Amino acid sequence: MITRAEGHATFVPYEPPGLFSPVMATPAVGGGDAEEKHYQFYADHWQRQNIEPGRVVLIAMPNCPDLMYMFFAVLNSGFVPALIPPLTPTERILHMLEDFAAAALVRTPAQKGRWKELGISEAEPLGRWQVGTCRQGSPALTQPGQVVIATSGTSSSFSSGCVHHFDSLRRNALRHAKSIGMNANDRVLISLPMCYSTALVAQMIAALEIGCEIVISGPPFSIPHYLADLKRYGVTLSSLTPVLLRQLNNRETTLPPGLKKLTIGGDLAAPREVEDFLLRHPWIELNLTYGISEAGPRVSTCPTHLMGRAYYASVGRPIDQTEVRILPITDGQDGQGELLIYSDTLLIKRIGRGKRQTFVDLDGKRWLRTGDIFHQDADGFLFFKGRISDFIVVRDEKVNIGAVKQLCREIKGVLTCETQIVSNGDQIAGFDVILTCDDTVINESNSQQYSTSLLKKLKRHERPRDINFVYCDATFFAQYK
Numbered sequence: 001m002i003t004r005a006e007g008h009a010t011f012v013p014y015e016p017p018g019l020f021s022p023v024m025a026t027p028a029v030g031g032g033d034a035e036e037k038h039y040q041f042y043a044d045h046w047q048r049q050n051i052e053p054g055r056v057v058l059i060a061m062p063n064c065p066d067l068m069y070m071f072f073a074v075l076n077s078g079f080v081p082a083l084i085p086p087l088t089p090t091e092r093i094l095h096m097l098e099d100f101a102a103a104a105l106v107r108t109p110a111q112k113g114r115w116k117e118l119g120i121s122e123a124e125p126l127g128r129w130q131v132g133t134c135r136q137g138s139p140a141l142t143q144p145g146q147v148v149i150a151t152s153g154t155s156s157s158f159s160s161g162c163v164h165h166f167d168s169l170r171r172n173a174l175r176h177a178k179s180i181g182m183n184a185n186d187r188v189l190i191s192l193p194m195c196y197s198t199a200l201v202a203q204m205i206a207a208l209e210i211g212c213e214i215v216i217s218g219p220p221f222s223i224p225h226y227l228a229d230l231k232r233y234g235v236t237l238s239s240l241t242p243v244l245l246r247q248l249n250n251r252e253t254t255l256p257p258g259l260k261k262l263t264i265g266g267d268l269a270a271p272r273e274v275e276d277f278l279l280r281h282p283w284i285e286l287n288l289t290y291g292i293s294e295a296g297p298r299v300s301t302c303p304t305h306l307m308g309r310a311y312y313a314s315v316g317r318p319i320d321q322t323e324v325r326i327l328p329i330t331d332g333q334d335g336q337g338e339l340l341i342y343s344d345t346l347l348i349k350r351i352g353r354g355k356r357q358t359f360v361d362l363d364g365k366r367w368l369r370t371g372d373i374f375h376q377d378a379d380g381f382l383f384f385k386g387r388i389s390d391f392i393v394v395r396d397e398k399v400n401i402g403a404v405k406q407l408c409r410e411i412k413g414v415l416t417c418e419t420q421i422v423s424n425g426d427q428i429a430g431f432d433v434i435l436t437c438d439d440t441v442i443n444e445s446n447s448q449q450y451s452t453s454l455l456k457k458l459k460r461h462e463r464p465r466d467i468n469f470v471y472c473d474a475t476f477f478a479q480y481k
Contacts, residue, residue, distance in 0.1 A: 013076040014166065026217040026229050029064040038065065042073035045126055052136060053078040054143040055103035058096060061129065062086045062108075063194050063218025068204060070106060070129075075147065075166060079103065082148035082161060083195035090117050095159035097134055099352040100148060101141045105132045141351050148351065149197050160352030164297075172297035172345035173206035179301035179319045180263055180287045182237060184211040189235040191217040191226065198265040201297050202289070203239055212237070222475055223251055230256050237261040242269040243415055247474050249276045250413060250438050257283060265289040265298075268384050270410040271312035274304050290315035290382065292370050297345050299324070300382055314381045321345075325367065326376055327360075329388065336385050339374040340367035373402070392421060392428050397461035401431055404462060408433060411450060413441025415474060422465055433464040438474035 046057075057074045059081055061067045067083070074081040082100060084093070086108065097105065097118060105118065109130050115123045120132035142148065147169060148161040182188075188207045192199040194216075207214050215233045217225070221244055229235065238259060240248075245264055248255070255262075262284050269288055278286060288302040302316025318324050321344065326337040340360065346368050350358060359366050373385040386402020393399070401419050408417035416436040422429045437443070442450055447469045455463055 014072060023065040023068065024213070024215040024233060025065050026215060026225075026233070028217050028225055028229075029062065039069040039073055041127060042066075042070050043076060045131075046073050046077035046079060049077075049104075049133075051079065051103045051133070052140055054080060054140045054146070055136065056080045056082050056100040056140075056142055056148055058082050058084055058093065058100070058102050058105045060084050060086045060088055060093065060105065060107040063190065063199075063216055065216055066127070066129070067194055068214075068216070075145075078144040080142040080144070080146050080148055080163075082150055083200065084150050085193060085195050090114065092159060094118055095353065096150070096161075098138075099159050100161060101136070101138045103134055103136055105134070106130070107132075146348070149200065150195065151352075160350060162347040163349050163351060164347050168345040169201050169205055169297060170209060172343075173201050174209050175320045175322070175345070176202050176289070176298040176301070177206040177210050179298075180237075180261060180289075180303075181285065182206060182210050182212065182261070186210070186237045186261070187213040187215060187233060187235050189215045189217060189229060189233065189238045191219070191221060191229070192239055192241065192266070193219055196266075197291055197297060198239060198289075202263070202265065202291070221247075223247060223253055224475070227253065227256070230259055234258055237263075239263045239265060241266040242273065242409070243267070245269055245273050245277060246409075246415055247438070249273055249280075250441055250474060252280070255281055255284065259284060261285045261287070263287045263289050263301075265291060268313075268315070268406060268409075270406065271309070272410050272412075274312040275309060278305060288315050290384070292341065292368065292372075297343075299341060299343075302381070311381060314383050316382065317380045318382075323365075324374075324376065324382065325362075326374060327362075327369075329373070329391075336373055336375050338388060339370045339372050339382070341370060342367050392431065394428055394430050394461060399431075399462055404433070404458065404464070407457060408435060408454065411435075411442075411454065413438045413450075415472070419464070430465040432466045432468065434468045434470060436470045436472060439471035440474070442469065443471050444469075 057079045059070055061070060071081045071083065084096065106129055115132050120134060123130040123132040142163055145166055147164050147166050149164060150161045188203055190199050190203045194200050194204060215235060217229050236258060240262065242264060286304045288304055289298055290300045291298045298319060299322055300316045300318050302311060302314045304312055323342040325340045327340050328337040342365050358369060360369055371388050373388060375383045375385060386400050390402030391398060391400055405417040405419060408414055414435050414437055418434045420432045422431055451467045
């Protein structure tokens, strides 16, 4: 974090409770020697480097204890960690190195030719990883004590990131932990990708701050491995995406009684999936959470286990010290609008490609524009309606394709729904829908009846031009929004 002394920034290393203690790792992360080369080993390396303080270090490592130790070793050495998926294509990494003004890249061992494609002539070993140092031509875009959370590409360019003060991520993690009832007696399973904010902030940093025990697993997700991890390690708190929740429900899987709390983030869960889960697991506290689409921290929590069915479609109320307001779009007569956020845990700025105006000043406060359309009821509960980009005009009719996607996700057997806009010259002619389905539920023999049923639920101007089905084995399906 950064403290101020006589007007200058002073770097203070971060030492959370339990950081230097062993962290449990499931067999899926690749096991044994991860604990042999941990925090101090990596910290010694980074503190010897002749790199300008505040430079970004890209870390392309899979989920494992080493990833956590590397993150804090880079941060505490005065550099800025930026976690990215380990299978990020070379061309995209090259863009990030340039766009983030990065000084180094950490990744699994690769041949010299792969490093040269990134403009790095040599890479040195660091435990079971490799580090390549880049030429530092352009000025640094970040400062010591900051973190870059790379965007997933769902709402911005793939080579872009959000810059946060680490100290603000800590505050957000603690507020989120309070909202879901996380405590020091919990054992937290991290199975979502730690390169994104849900696992990084809401799980890893929150668990370290609270003093929970941590079990690290990781993608690819499979139901058998997930169930085995929950039982073997006595996990009490876990987090999943709506896609993975649907997998559990489709398999009619019952989770072990030791699991007390489950949070859902990364996308909107269908109300039917929430209800199915709660009926099968009445002892589990199921919290729906919302975080800003472009790699932001947690904003709200809905404790569905305490609410009625009407709130299964809600992401809840804002967490502590987070304010929201609805900025009407178009005529604003329907009570919907873009969600604005005011908090001391927001990003500082965006870097990379596809940057756009992020903040707006209203009533003497600086609000973050989320790009998400919400309705807020009289009790303060938020209901997601789609992205601004989800609203299109087809033959003079406004269509919310976000609502169409949500309707598709409520169909049992649908894992994901994507849409493609179809243009005719300068005009939007409509859109197509691509449904990825669990082939044990929806397949070639019955997909037509699902297509017919969906079309009957839509107004004529809301109907897609084509509905395409992709069938897959959901057991090993792993896609994170």
